[in-house]
Amino acid sequence: MASPKTSGNGSGTKWTPKQPMVSVKDLHKSFGDLEVLKGVSMDVMKGECVCIIGPSGSGKSTLIRCVNALNDIQSGSILVEGQEVNDPDLDKLELRKKVGMVFQQYNLFPHKTAIENIMMAPITVLKQDKDEVAEYAKKLIKKVRLDGKENSYPGELSGGQQQRVAIARSLAMTPDVMLFDEVTAALDPETVKEVLNTIQELAEEGMTCILVTHEMGFANEVANHIYFTDFGLIVEHGPPKTFFKNAKDPRTKEFLSQIL
Amino acid sequence: MSGNRTAGISHEQHMDVLLPIAHKQQSQAMIERLEGTFRLNLQPHHAIWMMLLFVFAVGSAHAQAPKELISPIEALVKWMPFILWGPEGEISGFALNIIISFFAMLFGTVAGVALGLMQISLLLPVRTGSWIVTQFFRNSPWLVLLFTIMLLFPFEIDLGFVVIPVPDWMKAVIGFSLPVMANISEVVRGAVQSLPTGQWESAESLAFNRRQTLWMIILPQCFKRMIPPWINWYCILTMSTPLCSIMGVEESVTFTAQALNAEGDRPELLPVFYMFLLLIHFIYTYPIARWSIQLEKKFTVKL
Amino acid sequence: MELFGDFFKQLYDTSGWNFVIFYDQVEWSRFVEAIWTTIKLIIACLIFSLIVGFVGAWAQGAKSRIVRNVIAGYIQFFRNTPPFVQILFFYFVLGNLTPSYDAGGYQEAYIGSFGWAVISLGFFAGAFNTEIFRSGIEAVPESTVEAASSLGYTRLQSYLYIVFPLAFRVCLPALNNNLVNLLKTTTLAYGIAVPEMMYTANQIWSDNVNVPEMMIVLFFFYIGLVAILVWGMSRWERKMKIPGYG
Numbered sequence: 001m002a003s004p005k006t007s008g009n010g011s012g013t014k015w016t017p018k019q020p021m022v023s024v025k026d027l028h029k030s031f032g033d034l035e036v037l038k039g040v041s042m043d044v045m046k047g048e049c050v051c052i053i054g055p056s057g058s059g060k061s062t063l064i065r066c067v068n069a070l071n072d073i074q075s076g077s078i079l080v081e082g083q084e085v086n087d088p089d090l091d092k093l094e095l096r097k098k099v100g101m102v103f104q105q106y107n108l109f110p111h112k113t114a115i116e117n118i119m120m121a122p123i124t125v126l127k128q129d130k131d132e133v134a135e136y137a138k139k140l141i142k143k144v145r146l147d148g149k150e151n152s153y154p155g156e157l158s159g160g161q162q163q164r165v166a167i168a169r170s171l172a173m174t175p176d177v178m179l180f181d182e183v184t185a186a187l188d189p190e191t192v193k194e195v196l197n198t199i200q201e202l203a204e205e206g207m208t209c210i211l212v213t214h215e216m217g218f219a220n221e222v223a224n225h226i227y228f229t230d231f232g233l234i235v236e237h238g239p240p241k242t243f244f245k246n247a248k249d250p251r252t253k254e255f256l257s258q259i260l
Numbered sequence: 261m262s263g264n265r266t267a268g269i270s271h272e273q274h275m276d277v278l279l280p281i282a283h284k285q286q287s288q289a290m291i292e293r294l295e296g297t298f299r300l301n302l303q304p305h306h307a308i309w310m311m312l313l314f315v316f317a318v319g320s321a322h323a324q325a326p327k328e329l330i331s332p333i334e335a336l337v338k339w340m341p342f343i344l345w346g347p348e349g350e351i352s353g354f355a356l357n358i359i360i361s362f363f364a365m366l367f368g369t370v371a372g373v374a375l376g377l378m379q380i381s382l383l384l385p386v387r388t389g390s391w392i393v394t395q396f397f398r399n400s401p402w403l404v405l406l407f408t409i410m411l412l413f414p415f416e417i418d419l420g421f422v423v424i425p426v427p428d429w430m431k432a433v434i435g436f437s438l439p440v441m442a443n444i445s446e447v448v449r450g451a452v453q454s455l456p457t458g459q460w461e462s463a464e465s466l467a468f469n470r471r472q473t474l475w476m477i478i479l480p481q482c483f484k485r486m487i488p489p490w491i492n493w494y495c496i497l498t499m500s501t502p503l504c505s506i507m508g509v510e511e512s513v514t515f516t517a518q519a520l521n522a523e524g525d526r527p528e529l530l531p532v533f534y535m536f537l538l539l540i541h542f543i544y545t546y547p548i549a550r551w552s553i554q555l556e557k558k559f560t561v562k563l
Numbered sequence: 564m565e566l567f568g569d570f571f572k573q574l575y576d577t578s579g580w581n582f583v584i585f586y587d588q589v590e591w592s593r594f595v596e597a598i599w600t601t602i603k604l605i606i607a608c609l610i611f612s613l614i615v616g617f618v619g620a621w622a623q624g625a626k627s628r629i630v631r632n633v634i635a636g637y638i639q640f641f642r643n644t645p646p647f648v649q650i651l652f653f654y655f656v657l658g659n660l661t662p663s664y665d666a667g668g669y670q671e672a673y674i675g676s677f678g679w680a681v682i683s684l685g686f687f688a689g690a691f692n693t694e695i696f697r698s699g700i701e702a703v704p705e706s707t708v709e710a711a712s713s714l715g716y717t718r719l720q721s722y723l724y725i726v727f728p729l730a731f732r733v734c735l736p737a738l739n740n741n742l743v744n745l746l747k748t749t750t751l752a753y754g755i756a757v758p759e760m761m762y763t764a765n766q767i768w769s770d771n772v773n774v775p776e777m778m779i780v781l782f783f784f785y786i787g788l789v790a791i792l793v794w795g796m797s798r799w800e801r802k803m804k805i806p807g808y809g
Binding site for chain 3: 538
């Protein structure tokens with residue numbers, strides 16, 4: 001898919017922490033004839049935790065996949081720390097060092113143990129020293145509370161445990177932003193909590209997080225800002241307190257009434 | 261010579277799963293890969309044209325050979341009937357390859373089905389014996405089996421009142437039918453065992469005896485799924501028939517060598533003649549192989 | 564060894580079964596030579612066919628339609644023509660076109676009959692390996708590849724570290740089958756006079772008129788090799804098994 005050149009808006013300019021860490025402007029994305037995103041804009045500041053909610057098929061997953069350049073876009077601009085994602089010459093490695101992503105289906109590498117899953121990318125992609133990576137990986141295992149499971153294969157772990165390994169695997173790349181794509185949707189209700197706790201801790205430590213989620217309680221408690229998408233547009237957004245209590249748009253109200 | 265020609269296709273059932281349009285577009289990478297499969301891209305005539313092109317390219321490249329000698333293409337045209345069906349009044353050359361393949365398939369199938377049924381017998385000695393026979397002929401190289409029959413089988417059989425001569429090509433038929441038998445035996449066993457045991461149990465509960473169950477319930481169901489591998493083995497067999505040229509059976513490879521010899525073994529003739537040989541085999545085998553793949557797809561969808 | 568030879572010598576004297584290779588020094592060394600040639604041939608063919616399959620499967624995922632069509636054509640051609648004619652074609656036609664060097668008075672080809680047998684059989688089995696690997700690669704979920712690319716893996720890296728190790732496990736049974744076939748198919752090198760076991764056995768029975776005895780040896784030899792290969796591959800398969808996967 002050909003992506004029209006966007007104006008050099010920001011590509012070369014230096015990014016400072018005062019500016020949004022992730023800045024999406026007028027993003028359009030279609031799959032064939034189906035327009036999934038019809039001009040979406042959002043800004044995420046450093047250290048913020050942002051939740052994107054909305055009915056399924058409203059384009060929220062596509063939005064964060066575009067941020068990680070897993071989907072290319074038709075027009076608009078996505079800046080990650082000032083780097084334009086919608087750029088044919090994008091250095092994907094540079095982008096992915098900054099942006100970590102966790103998927104709904106964990107997508108762990110089934111032929112590697114938990115610790116190997118965490119260590120693989122820093123060693124093969126970033127060419128970091130093996131011993132240092134191993135040390136850091138052990139810290140991450142502790143952080144996601146999986147001590148003792150280092151040498152288990154993904155197939156031997158529960159869904160929640162696998163998802164925490166997946167989070168640790170992303171953290172091992174020391175990203176500045178973490179994207180979570182419905183990470184609890186495939187989990188048993190009792191393991192959802194342990195994964196959400198891990199994410200909450202991350203957010204509290206100041207990691208910039210963008211979550212696509214259906215966990216309204218979590219969004220209410222942890223998020224700094226909530227975006228509601230429907231039919232490829234951001235219908236409404238705001239801090240959780242105002243969003244959940246004083247939603248203005250009828251579509252948001254309807255959605256919230258169904259889900260709460 | 262080799263099994264598992266169907267290795268690549270088992271996975272493709274899900275390709276035509278009807279994804280919603282958006283999703284379909286999303287898996288662009290997958291679509292691209294599927295486009296890359298030979299079935300969608302390479303039609304049989306493409307390969308044939310490519311090979312013909314090669315024959316003529318090489319043939320004309322040497323066209324400036326000494327004037328008194330005929331060009332490779334002329335030589336090929338001259339010898340083509342000889343390679344395809346042998347000298348007049350005889351059936352040999354490539355036609356003999358096909359005749360050998362027919363008979364070997366016939367004998368191999370009959371013996372193979374019998375052996376395969378023995379492999380699922382309730383009697384342990386029958387089961388073990390047929391298993392050993394199957395494994396022996398399945399794991400021996402075809403060429404070794406062929407040599408054994410060609411050299412050790414008598415050239416005539418004396419029945420006391422009449423002496424039946426056994427020409428070389430008939431021995432080749434026997435030699436080829438042995439590995440076919442063993443592999444068909446495995447096909448039969450595999451097909452019967454792939455049926456859910458519920459079929460046996462429900463037949464038993466309806467008071468069918470074992471023989472009735474096998475012939476009236478199990479085998480009719482297996483029949484369909486045995487056809488694609490059976491055709492597949494026919495292809496493998498046909499492509500193995502040139503082996504008997506080693507023992508001088510007058511089939512296509514033997515005659516190609518003879519034709520080349522008659523033309524004075526000119527090196528520039530080699531590419532054209534051997535490519536022609538590959539081409540006629542390809543033209544014969546490829547459609548059959550494709551047909552088997554189509555059948556397999558059709559049957560897997562239905563089952 | 565002495566006893567062993569004596570036994571077969573005596574067997575010949577008393578029953579007429581002439582296992583000449585087990586008591587005659589010259590024939591024995593011929594036999595041993597053939598064992599080594601066969602094993603070398605098999606190993607070389609296996610390795611070459613695996614490389615061909617690996618590269619072929621990789622190229623089938625290429626963006627270029629031309630590359631994919633070339634690979635598809637290669638697979639169809641080698642799968643649907645007789646391997647024996649292939650080997651003759653490689654040896655007589657391509658062998659004729661490749662350069663040779665002066666080896667003291669006569670021309671020696673850079674690639675001899677052994678080399679052509681490896682190339683030809685390697686391409687033949689490689690066509691099957693390509694298909695096998697390809698179906699294995701397709702069995703690796705797209706989402707796993709995506710996870711790798713979101714961790715910054717390049718296409719090559721994700722193939723090397725993620726896709727191939729997983730695909731390989733999926734295709735081991737089919738690969739196993741194909742390699743057994745390749746092992747048996749190496750006898751076709753007989754056709755271009757590679758001094759492997761089939762060819763040597765033929766020479767020995769021509770010299771000693773002991774066809775049935777050498778046939779028995781041949782069957783033992785090849786079925787033994789198949790058994791070793793199958794044993795090794797299934798051991799490997801078990802070793803590669805990942806807990807909780809597949």
